[in-house]
Amino acid sequence: MDIIREAWEWLLAVEQYQGPGSIPQRVGEHLYFTVVSMAWASLVAVPLGYFIGHTGKGGGWLVGLTGSARALPSFGLILLLVLVLGVSNREAAAVIALVVLAIPPVLAGAYSGVQQIPRSVIDAARAQGMTELQILLRVELPLSLPLLLSGFRQAVLQVVATATLVAYVGLGGLGYEIIQGIPLRRFDQTFGTALVIVVLALVLDAALAWATKVATPRGVRVSTIGDVRARESLVQPAEVPAPSVMLGTK
Amino acid sequence: MRSIRTKLSIAGIVAALGLVLSGCQGGSVGSSDTIVVGSQGYYSNEIIAEIYSQALEAAGYEVERRYQIGQRDAYVPELESGAVTVFPEYTGNLLQFYSPDTLATKPDEVFAELQEALPEGLSALAMSSATDQDSYNVTAEFAAANNLTSIADLAGVSGLILGGNAELEERPYGPMGLLETYGVTVAFDATGDATVEALNSGVINLANVYSADPRIAEFGLITLADTEGLILASNVVPIVNSALAEELAAVLDPISKALTPEGLVALNLRSVSEQLSSAEIAATWLADNGF
Numbered sequence: 392m393d394i395i396r397e398a399w400e401w402l403l404a405v406e407q408y409q410g411p412g413s414i415p416q417r418v419g420e421h422l423y424f425t426v427v428s429m430a431w432a433s434l435v436a437v438p439l440g441y442f443i444g445h446t447g448k449g450g451g452w453l454v455g456l457t458g459s460a461r462a463l464p465s466f467g468l469i470l471l472l473v474l475v476l477g478v479s480n481r482e483a484a485a486v487i488a489l490v491v492l493a494i495p496p497v498l499a500g501a502y503s504g505v506q507q508i509p510r511s512v513i514d515a516a517r518a519q520g521m522t523e524l525q526i527l528l529r530v531e532l533p534l535s536l537p538l539l540l541s542g543f544r545q546a547v548l549q550v551v552a553t554a555t556l557v558a559y560v561g562l563g564g565l566g567y568e569i570i571q572g573i574p575l576r577r578f579d580q581t582f583g584t585a586l587v588i589v590v591l592a593l594v595l596d597a598a599l600a601w602a603t604k605v606a607t608p609r610g611v612r613v614s615t616i617g618d619v620r621a622r623e624s625l626v627q628p629a630e631v632p633a634p635s636v637m638l639g640t641k
Numbered sequence: 642m643r644s645i646r647t648k649l650s651i652a653g654i655v656a657a658l659g660l661v662l663s664g665c666q667g668g669s670v671g672s673s674d675t676i677v678v679g680s681q682g683y684y685s686n687e688i689i690a691e692i693y694s695q696a697l698e699a700a701g702y703e704v705e706r707r708y709q710i711g712q713r714d715a716y717v718p719e720l721e722s723g724a725v726t727v728f729p730e731y732t733g734n735l736l737q738f739y740s741p742d743t744l745a746t747k748p749d750e751v752f753a754e755l756q757e758a759l760p761e762g763l764s765a766l767a768m769s770s771a772t773d774q775d776s777y778n779v780t781a782e783f784a785a786a787n788n789l790t791s792i793a794d795l796a797g798v799s800g801l802i803l804g805g806n807a808e809l810e811e812r813p814y815g816p817m818g819l820l821e822t823y824g825v826t827v828a829f830d831a832t833g834d835a836t837v838e839a840l841n842s843g844v845i846n847l848a849n850v851y852s853a854d855p856r857i858a859e860f861g862l863i864t865l866a867d868t869e870g871l872i873l874a875s876n877v878v879p880i881v882n883s884a885l886a887e888e889l890a891a892v893l894d895p896i897s898k899a900l901t902p903e904g905l906v907a908l909n910l911r912s913v914s915e916q917l918s919s920a921e922i923a924a925t926w927l928a929d930n931g932f
Contacts (some may be wrong), residue, residue, distance in 0.1 A: 470834060470835070472836050473838070474835070474838060477838070477842055478832065478839040478842045478844045479842055479843075479844050481835065481844075556806065558831065558833075559833045559834060560832070560833055560834070560835050560840075561804070561807075561831040561832045561833055561835070563831075563832050567807055567831065570806075570807045570833070571806075571807035571808050571811065571831070572808065573712075573714075574806070574807075574808040575741060575808050575811055576738070576741055602931045611716050
């Protein structure tokens with residue numbers, strides 16, 4: 392295919408790596424919006440998710456919110472927010488739209504991470520004399536980490552893909568090269584940039600997968616099938632036959 | 642920049658998908674008397690398409706309407722294959738589609754080049770004086786403060802920030818053209834769909850707005866005269882299947898003649914401010930112009 396070869400040549404050309412509008416600059420802008428949006432989303436969603444998971448209040452309401460927020464079209468939301476907040480606040484408008492997109496998976500991850508911990512584990516911690524704060528920090532936080540991080544990972548993937556849209560309101564990012572390339576019929580530029588976004592998403596996802604593995608306490612690791620079964624045995628000890636527990640210890 | 646265009650482009654994509662799905666049955670063209678009139682996902686374009694359709698119906702043709710197909714990449718293959726027989730187009734923008742690096746700017750040059758560039762099987766009928774093309778605009782206050790009437794007057798102004806669609810940055814009449822032709826230095830901000838809002842809020846002070854956009858009048862923007870012919874002219878022109886060019890010209894040429902630049906702005910204004918359907922706007926226009 393010609394387009395693949397042309398996109399490849401475009402990606403290899405030295406002009407793409409120097410001066411204004413270079414690929415590294417666009418990747419930087421793209422990552423900026425991803426990181427800022429994820430930071431705000433985590434700031435809101437993680438405490439909220441833990442609160443709901445810890446107290447068990449508001450679960451149904453959360454499901455509704457998560458579902459409806461996921462249905463919001465980000466492109467429309469960005470344009471609407473730019474018009475409502477004014478063009479001079481377009482950066483805030485774009486970040487808000489991305490935060491709205493990122494909150495549901497992070498919230499669901501935090502909430503279900505805490506909720507899936509068996510009551511018996513928390514009761515045991517309480518029986519040992521842990522304070523509520525200790526339970527949160529030493530029991531709930533580590534045990535919920537795998538699900539929280541998987542929610543976070545899902546959110547990052549969505550945000551990095553959707554940050555492409557901020558270029559529509561003049562905020563740059565990799566999307567700029569795409570929305571400029573289409574009307575100019577520069578398909579090497581359009582396709583080449585799309586590849587960069589794909590690679591960026593895969594790299595971030597792989598990095599987060601690695602981080603999840605490192606950050607997860609050994610007892611709750613989910614990296615192998617055996618480990619998953621071992622973790623399930625932690626959740627529902629009565630139902631898991633002994634051999635899977637052995638698998639998990641290999 | 643063209644907010645009506647983008648709001649409807651989503652509808653256009655949906656419509657285009659519908660077309661793709663239904664396209665299998667649609668095929669045969671030229672064999673019957675049915676004329677298939679298409680339009681872009683841009684409401685102003687649909688109004689012109691509807692004017693063509695009603696005029697063709699009045700002339701005794703059977704017309705099938707396929708509006709809101711979307712952008713050129715979506716509908717040009719339909720035109721080239723003959724699935725769509727009549728399409729309202731813009732000389733400059735269509736020329737750019739076929740020859741992206743064209744240097745023609747004046748209406749007649751552009752039209753002549755377009756006729757060369759069109760693939761076999763497609764013909765451009767006579768173009769209208771109505772245009773819907775790039776134009777450089779400033780707010781009335783900015784024009785008064787800096788004494789501006791033409792693009793050339795910008796040469797002495799510092800701190801200019803030009804806003805427009807992302808592709809303007811690379812167009813021959815974009816920042817590079819402003820510098821080469823007029824000696825005007827601008828920074829570029831790809832304000833895209835929010836260009837008019839950006840101009841009004843002062844984020845930019847020079848805006849590329851399409852000349853038939855009713856918001857130029859609505860916000861009292863000043864369009865700077867292009868005295869050196871930098872900007873690509875883009876006149877409304879019917880693109881038709883060559884086999885039918887001669888007979889269709891008899892119906893559509895008088896329409897193109899009657900459609901003026903001011904008339905096109907007025908048509909767009911009616912769709913924006915009165916929220917009328919393209920059928921109503923087209924019917925009124927045809928009656929008012931004696932068709």
